Amino acid sequence: MNDKLDVMDxxxxxxxxxxxxxxxxxxxxxxxxxxxxxxxNQFTTEHLTxxxxxxxKHLSSSSVVxxxxxxxxxxxxxxxxxxxxxxxxxxxxxxxxxxxxxxPLFTGLFSIVDNEQxxxxxxxxxxxxxxxxxARDDLVAVTEIVLNKLTASLGRVAKNPKNPxxxxxxxxSIAVLVKSVCSKNPEYTSAFEALLFPPFQHVLQMExxxxxxxxxxxxxxxxxxxxxxxxxxxSSLFGPLMTPSxxxxxxxxxxxxxxxxxxxxxxxxxxxxxxxxxxxxxxxxKLLSSKANETNGFLLxxxxxxxxxxxxxxxxxxxxxQVLLVRLQSAAQNKQKNARYFTLVSNYFSxxxxxxxxxxxxxxxxxxxxxxxxxxxxxxxxPPLVQSAPSTKMDAKINIVGLxxxxxxxxxxxxxxxGQEIWGDILFAIVQAxxxxxxxxxxxxxxxxxxxxxxxxxxxxxxxxxxxxxxxFPEVPDVMMYMVKSLQTLCSSQPGKFPPLIKNxxxxxxxxxxAILQSMxxxxxxxxx
Numbered sequence: 001m002n003d004k005l006d007v008m009d010x011x012x013x014x015x016x017x018x019x020x021x022x023x024x025x026x027x028x029x030x031x032x033x034x035x036x037x038x039x040x041n042q043f044t045t046e047h048l049t050x051x052x053x054x055x056x057k058h059l060s061s062s063s064v065v066x067x068x069x070x071x072x073x074x075x076x077x078x079x080x081x082x083x084x085x086x087x088x089x090x091x092x093x094x095x096x097x098x099x100x101x102x103x104p105l106f107t108g109l110f111s112i113v114d115n116e117q118x119x120x121x122x123x124x125x126x127x128x129x130x131x132x133x134x135a136r137d138d139l140v141a142v143t144e145i146v147l148n149k150l151t152a153s154l155g156r157v158a159k160n161p162k163n164p165x166x167x168x169x170x171x172x173s174i175a176v177l178v179k180s181v182c183s184k185n186p187e188y189t190s191a192f193e194a195l196l197f198p199p200f201q202h203v204l205q206m207e208x209x210x211x212x213x214x215x216x217x218x219x220x221x222x223x224x225x226x227x228x229x230x231x232x233x234x235s236s237l238f239g240p241l242m243t244p245s246x247x248x249x250x251x252x253x254x255x256x257x258x259x260x261x262x263x264x265x266x267x268x269x270x271x272x273x274x275x276x277x278x279x280x281x282x283x284x285x286k287l288l289s290s291k292a293n294e295t296n297g298f299l300l301x302x303x304x305x306x307x308x309x310x311x312x313x314x315x316x317x318x319x320x321x322q323v324l325l326v327r328l329q330s331a332a333q334n335k336q337k338n339a340r341y342f343t344l345v346s347n348y349f350s351x352x353x354x355x356x357x358x359x360x361x362x363x364x365x366x367x368x369x370x371x372x373x374x375x376x377x378x379x380x381x382x383p384p385l386v387q388s389a390p391s392t393k394m395d396a397k398i399n400i401v402g403l404x405x406x407x408x409x410x411x412x413x414x415x416x417x418x419g420q421e422i423w424g425d426i427l428f429a430i431v432q433a434x435x436x437x438x439x440x441x442x443x444x445x446x447x448x449x450x451x452x453x454x455x456x457x458x459x460x461x462x463x464x465x466x467x468x469x470x471x472x473f474p475e476v477p478d479v480m481m482y483m484v485k486s487l488q489t490l491c492s493s494q495p496g497k498f499p500p501l502i503k504n505x506x507x508x509x510x511x512x513x514x515a516i517l518q519s520m521x522x523x524x525x526x527x528x529x
Contacts, residue, residue, distance in 0.1 A: 007042045011035070019054045026063040033058060033066070037073040040080050048077055048093045052101050059108030064121075067112055071127040074105070078130045091134075098131070099138050105131055106142065110149045120157060120166035129173040133464065136180045143181050143188070147195050150174050154199045161210045168460055171214040175221060175464035182225035189226045196222070197233060204240075209249070213459050216255030220262040221465040230267035238263060238271065242279040247286060251459040257287075257296040258467060261303035268307040280304070281316060285323055291341075298344045305348075305355055306472055317364050324348070325368065328380065339384070346381045347395055350402025351472055358409035361402075374413060377406070378422050385429035389436035394469055396433045397479045403430050404483050408490040424505030431506065431513045434480050434520065481524045484517075491528045499528050 018024060018032035036043075036051055043051065055077070058070035078098070082090040098105075109131070112124045132139060132146070139146065150173055161167055174196070182189050200219065203211045223234060241260065246252055260280060263271060271277065280300065287297030301320065304313070324345055331338035353361040365373040390396040406413070407426045413419045476482045491498045506514035521527065 007039050008047070011039070019051075019058075022057050022061065026061070026066050029058060029061065029066045030063070030069045033069040033073050037069070037076050040073075040077055043080075043092070045092045045097060048080065049097055052077065052093070052097075053104070056101060056104050056108050059112065064118065068121060068123050071109065071112070071121070071124040075123070075127040075130045078134050095134055095136055095138065098134050102131075102135055102138060102142065106146060106149075113149065113153050116156065120163040122163055122165040122169060125166050125169035125173065129169045129176060129464075132173055132176045132180065137184060139177065139180050140185065140188075143177065144191070144195075147174075147177060147192065150177070151195050151199050155202070158199065158203055158206070158208050158211060161208065164210065167210060167214075171211075171218065172462055172464050175218055175462045178218065178221050178225070179464050182222070186225050186227040189222055190231075192222055193231070193233065209251070212249075213251045213255040214462060216252065216259045217462045217465040220255070220259040220467070221462075223259070223262040223266055224467070226266060230263070230270055234263070234267075235270070235274075238274075238276060242276070242283065244286075247283060250292070253287070253293050253296050254459055254461065257299050261299060264303045264307040269309065272308065272312045277304075277308070277312065277316070281320070284320075288323060288327055291338075294341060294344060298348055301348060302351055302472075305351055306470070310356065318367055321364055321368060325372075328376075332380070342380055342384055343391075343395075346384070347398055349376070349381060350399045353402035353405045354398065354473060358406040361406065362410060362412065371416070374416060374419075374422055377426065378418070382422075382425045382429050385433060386425060389433050393436075394471065396436055397476070398472060400430055400433050400479050400483055401473050401476055403433075404486050408486045420501060424501060424508075427502060428505055428509075428513055430483055431517050431520075434483060435513075435516045480520050484520050484524045484526045488526045488528060495529045502528065 015032045015035050018028045019036065021029065033055065036055075040048070052074070055070045055073050059067050059074075061067045061070070077093050078091065080092045081088055082092050106128075109124055109128050112118060112121060113128070128150075150170065153170060154174075157163075157167060157170065178192055182192065196218065200215045202208075203215050219237075223230075240246075241256060246256060260283070264280075271280075281304075284297050284300045284304075287293040287300065327341065328345060331341045335342065349361065352364075362373045365376070385399060390399055403426050407423065407430065413423055416422070473479075487498075487502075502517070503514065506517060
């Protein structure tokens with residue numbers, strides 16, 4: 001903005017009078033709203049607080065253009081940052097400022113949504129979604145009213161879905177309401193289920209294909225917040241979820257995967273007792289056979305390790321590893337094209353070794369072919385890690401924990417002719433990954449206020465139903481200290497044997513890794529003997 005232009009003076013003299021005329025000329029009202037929305041960054045919190053009731057009044061306009069501009073303006077105000085020149089999550093008009101306007105705001109927005117004479121207005125539903133996301137805890141008192149409005153709208157549009165963007169924001173609104181209320185009050189999930197299950201069952205029974213991916217995501221979200229495991233309704237639903245035709249639809253797969261992992265989280269023993277483990281493994285194998293779905297296949301596999309008791313898995317691990325190795329063999333023919341698979345299978349090996357120990361990992365693979373565990377390490381697992389650090393902090397942590405187990409709990413490794421070389425490469429990969437981890441593992445940096453929702457005809461992820469990052473090793477709060485302490489224990493068991501190996505390998509490259517390890521040891525008060 002040019003410093004010589006007094007926007008607020010122009011606003012007060014020319015725009016404000018038009019905004020105050022709710023029965024004025026529709027074109028002038030709409031233009032005034034657009035001006036205020038365009039120059040919202042020049043408004044202070046006080047100005048926006050004075051502007052909000054004017055925008056809310058225009059929601060009652062009979063003009064579609066005016067009430068659409070008002071809704072879009074409200075949504076933009078709610079994401080206006082305090083400072084636009086530096087990255088910040090702080091908004092000028094947040095939960096505190098919005099609280100006093102909640103009743104007239106939702107009354108105005110839902111008067112448009114409820115009007116069956118009007119088309120589904122995506123800008124209005126986006127304003128509903130954003131208002132819910134900003135209000136958060138203040139929604140508890142009006143939860144039932146708002147949810148009734150949303151489910152009524154869902155029931156209407158499910159009969160004939162026309163506007164995919166409206167539908168997306170509708171499900172985002174439901175998801176943010178679930179998140180805001182149930183994350184703080186898990187006991188509210190039963191009330192949500194009572195209101196949401198009927199329309200959701202209608203969607204699934206009538207096979208409303210546009211809505212089924214959304215329904216799966218919200219059901220998973222509700223299930224994850226449930227305080228007391230699987231209800232009868234969830235239990236009766238699981239069998240149909242294993243229907244092969246459901247998994248044939250590309251749009252269903254991510255949401256279904258998320259929902260099945262939620263089932264495993266909340267009721268794995270119950271699913272095992274009902275003989276559902278083998279169908280789940282069948283789904284995993286089907287997903288793994290498709291490059292487009294392999295990520296979801298591994299999400300299922302990881303959930304099985306995290307939530308299914310070990311005793312229930314002893315008889316199936318060999319089959320799982322065989323499936324992975326067969327796919328690995330075919331993927332090896334074009335490593336560049338299948339780089340993602342190598343990352344996924346390495347993360348799975350790390351998770352397995354971290355959860356069950358190095359000996360269990362080696363034994364499971366040796367049952368298929370003697371010595372293959374360390375061959376996999378050398379040829380497929382370590383090279384990508386040595387070349388570059390894992391892509392996320394949680395992937396780094398999983399690899400560090402799993403590889404540390406193998407490094408410090410695999411005496412048979414050093415008996416191989418190439419054992420010292422592999423041992424050194426494992427250490428190098430661990431140190432390199434550890435240097436990328438830093439602190440704040442598993443932090444969720446979602447910005448609920450400014451994220452742009454996106455609709456995709458195949459599959460649209462609900463931002464507000466996103467699953468938080470799961471830390472499979474919460475017992476390891478400081479992964480770097482865990483690594484050096486484990487190394488210290490190993491070195492103490494055979495004094496003088498490992499420090500030369502460590503020094504020789506880490507100084508082979510630039511020597512940076514040796515300095516990193518030394519720094520970690522100093523911070524942890526560890527000496528290697």
